[in-house]
Amino acid sequence: MLSYNAVASPSRCPIVSFGCQCQSSNQLLFSSNPNYGLSKTSRKLKVSRFKARFWESIRSGFLKNNSTQVMEAPPDLEEEEEEPMPEEFVLIEKTQPDGVIEQIIFSSGGDVNVYELQTLCDKVGWPRRPLSKLAAALKNSYLVATLHSIRKSPGSEGNEQRTLIGMARATSDHAFNATIWDVLVDPSYQGQGLGKALVEKVVRALLQKDIGNISLFADSQVVDFYRNLGFEPDPEGIKGMFWHPKY
Amino acid sequence: ELESRGFILRRTISDLDINHLNSVFVAVGFPRRDPDKIRVALENTSSLLWIEYEKTRRPVAFARATGDDVFNAIVWDVVVDPSYQGMGLGKAVMERLIDELLEKGVCNIALYSEPRVLGFYRPLGFVADPGGIRGMVYSRKSKNKKL
Numbered sequence: 001m002l003s004y005n006a007v008a009s010p011s012r013c014p015i016v017s018f019g020c021q022c023q024s025s026n027q028l029l030f031s032s033n034p035n036y037g038l039s040k041t042s043r044k045l046k047v048s049r050f051k052a053r054f055w056e057s058i059r060s061g062f063l064k065n066n067s068t069q070v071m072e073a074p075p076d077l078e079e080e081e082e083e084p085m086p087e088e089f090v091l092i093e094k095t096q097p098d099g100v101i102e103q104i105i106f107s108s109g110g111d112v113n114v115y116e117l118q119t120l121c122d123k124v125g126w127p128r129r130p131l132s133k134l135a136a137a138l139k140n141s142y143l144v145a146t147l148h149s150i151r152k153s154p155g156s157e158g159n160e161q162r163t164l165i166g167m168a169r170a171t172s173d174h175a176f177n178a179t180i181w182d183v184l185v186d187p188s189y190q191g192q193g194l195g196k197a198l199v200e201k202v203v204r205a206l207l208q209k210d211i212g213n214i215s216l217f218a219d220s221q222v223v224d225f226y227r228n229l230g231f232e233p234d235p236e237g238i239k240g241m242f243w244h245p246k247y
Numbered sequence: 248e249l250e251s252r253g254f255i256l257r258r259t260i261s262d263l264d265i266n267h268l269n270s271v272f273v274a275v276g277f278p279r280r281d282p283d284k285i286r287v288a289l290e291n292t293s294s295l296l297w298i299e300y301e302k303t304r305r306p307v308a309f310a311r312a313t314g315d316d317v318f319n320a321i322v323w324d325v326v327v328d329p330s331y332q333g334m335g336l337g338k339a340v341m342e343r344l345i346d347e348l349l350e351k352g353v354c355n356i357a358l359y360s361e362p363r364v365l366g367f368y369r370p371l372g373f374v375a376d377p378g379g380i381r382g383m384v385y386s387r388k389s390k391n392k393k394l
Contacts, residue, residue, distance in 0.1 A: 129318070133352075137315040140293075171321070173313045175288035176280070179321050203385055213384065215321075217357060220379035231383035239365060240382025241373040243345060243356040 004122070085204055091147070091197055099154040104194065109206050110144035116164040124184050142172035145202045147185070147194055165189045169196050170206060170214075178206050180216040199229050249339060256343065260289045263297060267305045271328045294320070294347050296340045300331070308336040312346050312356070320348050323360040341371050357382075361380040 088107040095101050114135045118128070138144055147166030153159065165186040172178035180202060185195045204215050217240050218226050223233055234240075249256060257263070265282045273279050289295060295311035307328040314320035322344065327337045348356055360368050361384050365375060376382075 058354065103329075131318045137317040140315040140317065169315075171314050172291070173288040173311075174291040174324070175284045177288075177313065177321070177323060179313070179319075181315075181319055215359065215382065215384045217380050218383050220381065223381050224384050225381070228387050230387070232386050233381040233383045235384050235386065237362040238359050238382065238384075239362070239375040240373045240380060241358050241360050241365070241368055242377050243371050243374075244378070245374055245377035 101152045103150045105148045106201055108145045112138055112144055112146055120164050124188055141169040143170045143205055147198055166198050167192055168202050177213045178211045255299040257297045257299055271306055274329055275326045284294055288337050296344045298336055307331040308340045310340040316351055319355045320353045
């Protein structure tokens with residue numbers, strides 16, 4: 001499938017289940033002050049002014065339900081490149097009417113359960129690929145970014161439901177070029193700006209690693225999606241070419 | 248066939264002088280890049296091929312491909328020293344690089360081609376924008392415009 005390009009980092013960790021690293025900050029996250037409720041890993045983050053339009057759209061969608069907090073917004077462009085991005089942080093946190101708290105967590109740590117990934121690929125309708133190949137592809141990727149949904153019932157004493165709901169990866173030569181492959185978001189979580197957040201964070205992570213050339217291949221129907229994220233098709237007439245493509 | 252003409256095919260960077268390679272890059276119009284960074288890039292490139300000219304012991308053609316070694320590969324830095332162009336050396340490195348990638352099981356081999364060399368890649372089996380797919384590159388200038 002030549003859908004999206006995603007960037008992935010060569011993860012040296014074995015492919016294991018995503019382990020929750022938020023338990024220590026349970027208390028903080030339930031605070032009523034949005035700025036106070038930051039997990040240990042996102043201590044460095046400032047909740048800065050919402051400048052990017054897509055963050056506005058996420059926020060306005062949640063204004064009806066004021067128990068939703070958008071935990072983090074990308075800083076200004078200049079800050080983007082100075083402030084180191086934490087490996088893992090909460091993107092969105094919301095409280096459902098039944099009291100269940102759901103967090104969407106971004107992580108660039110690269111720990112992906114390959115069975116969960118296969119399930120996600122099934123959900124978006126991608127053709128099946130052998131698990132061993134999926135695992136190898138992830139291992140050989142420079143950056144693997146994930147979105148997980150974490151649902152906690154009130155009073156359930158840390159019992160939580162973790163689901164992989166998005167992924168993007170990039171391959172790279174660690175110096176000049178990176179190419180983003182396999183950008184996917186669970187269909188039931190689409191339309192909320194999570195795909196944009198995922199790609200935006202991947203780009204930021206790559207820029208912070210000093211990779212100057214970030215590229216991808218986009219199906220025609222998602223060219224505008226990537227344009228809005230700062231990607232330009234055929235810059236200076238340069239064309240993407242494929243060897244004997246199945247088209 | 249190559250060997251009989253004095254051209255040696257190489258698949259590792261062990262005998263490659265990065266500064267000589269950099270000169271070839273510059274000779275074809277690439278910006279001069281930091282040799283240490285080039286070394287990092289080559290060390291993190293899973294497939295590469297170069298042709299050494301026996302008499303001068305210098306690289307005269309080069310191509311490399313990055314990727315996940317399973318599904319996708321992108322070819323970068325395809326160059327032939329201008330003094331050795333037109334002899335089939337570019338075709339030679341590309342064909343062998345593709346073979347190496349196919350042997351690894353990689354079926355998706357892509358590259359970004361400047362408009363003036365589309366005609367070099369087409370006979371090798373490359374198709375531009377198949378099915379409407381577009382190559383896209385991130386540009387900080389574009390990002391600024393959006394905001």
